[in-house]
Amino acid sequence: MRLSTVLFCLFSFLATVSAQIADHVVISEVYGGGGNTGATYKNDFIELYNPTASPVDLTGWSVQYASSRGSDWKVTSLSGSINPFGFYLVQEYGGPSGTTGLPNPDVVDNENLSSIDGKVALVNSADALLDTVPLPSSYVDFIGYGSSNAYEGMGAAPKPSNTSSVERKAQFSSTAATMAPGGADASFGNGCDTDNNGTDFVAQLSVNPQNSSSPIERLNDSSLPVRMGVALTRVEFGKVVLEFSTESEVDLLGFNILRAPDSTGPYVLISGFAFNPSLKASGENNAGALYSFTDAKVEAGKTYWYSIKCVGSSGKVEQAGEVLAVSITDPESFQVFQNFPNPFNPVTSISYQLNAPAHVSLRVFDVMGRQVAVLVDALQPAGAHSAVFNGAGFASGVYVYRLESEFSPGYSQTVVRKMLLVK
DSSP: OOBOOOOOOOOOOOOSSOTTBOSSOEEEEEEOOTTSTTOSBSEEEEEEEOOSSSOEEOTTOEEEEEOTTOOOOEEEEOOSEEOTTOEEEEEEEEOSOOSBOOSOOSEEOOOOOOSSOEEEEEESSSSOOOOSSOOGGGOSEEEEETTOSOOSTTSOBOOOBTTBEEEEOSSTTOOHHHHSTTSTTTTSOSOBOOSOHHHHEEEESSOOOOOTTSOOOOSOTTSOSEEEEEEEEEEETTEEEEEEEEEEEEEEEEEEEEEESSTTOOOEEEEETTTOGGGEEEEEETTOOEEEEEEOOOOTTOEEEEEEEEEETTOOEEEEEEEEEEOOBOSOOOEEOOOBSSSBSSEEEEEEEESSOEEEEEEEEETTSOEEEEEEEEEEOSEEEEEEEEOTTSOSEEEEEEEEEEEETTEEEEEEEEEEEOO
């Protein structure tokens, strides 16, 4: 008896980053006491941190400094990239005191920062800001510290000194002690950004400038090593096919698939990345990837629950989501499935199944009816098939795929579906 009716189930996953973590490069530490009396470091500095899983090209960007109530913005131009979860160090003015030089800076300039109050902006251009209180639309990130008259949120960051900096927190609950070297949050980066300088920063006596060669600092490891996309299940010729996508991956080993007879369990491991290459990850993938698993050991009329577990390089296992698959006996077996993922960027898979040999024509058209791709044009045997459409060279928008199957002269079936390319 053949299983062919398909139940599509979409589900959303846990995200890796809470709303308190920035999705852009941030100003992570500012120190204006360099070379002053009592200072350890000889130079002022501005440190940046990238809390995202993708490198960011800073070429053409700038960091800009103004006094606590000034509008004369001093521009330091940037170049090069900042790595995912990495740092970028800007060296500024050096004074006569201090005993220690900064780590090799990524950029060197000579702007004299105040040790107790001032304003620093990260701008995605080299054009100087004009206003005493710049508009948020004019910068990527901003910090006003001490008695500054401009800041993000309800108040300025704490007042530093010749011997202390202002440092961005790793998470909202971080303190100066937990952010200090050896502290509980010291290795989790500086990504906390609630757009309130007064609560996003601490005054830090343990001044610790970091550059692009410093070890990367991941976000708090209570998060998953992956940002998931969507998933679906379908039944093809007595087998359950589970497909899911990721949007980004960090130190990810792969996925394990567990199955249960109902939602309460017990869940039993039925496949995993250790022995199934299709579930193995590449470690780090900023563009995301597609994964699939086929479960052949199912019975007609039964319901199955699948649990997807992601495994990080530390060995930590976290649940990524659950999806319900239902097997139904049905004599109709010619099926064309919705492409997966959908929307997609730039690659998607189109699956279909034939109950008899047929000549298959699978073509893609734009909304004007113009053919843009021929994915299949061949005689194919009965069974499950799939084809990949790569939209890398096409504009965003709605596309149509048409599958025409000719089973015998004069007898054919045609299915047309829409799909959405989003870049």
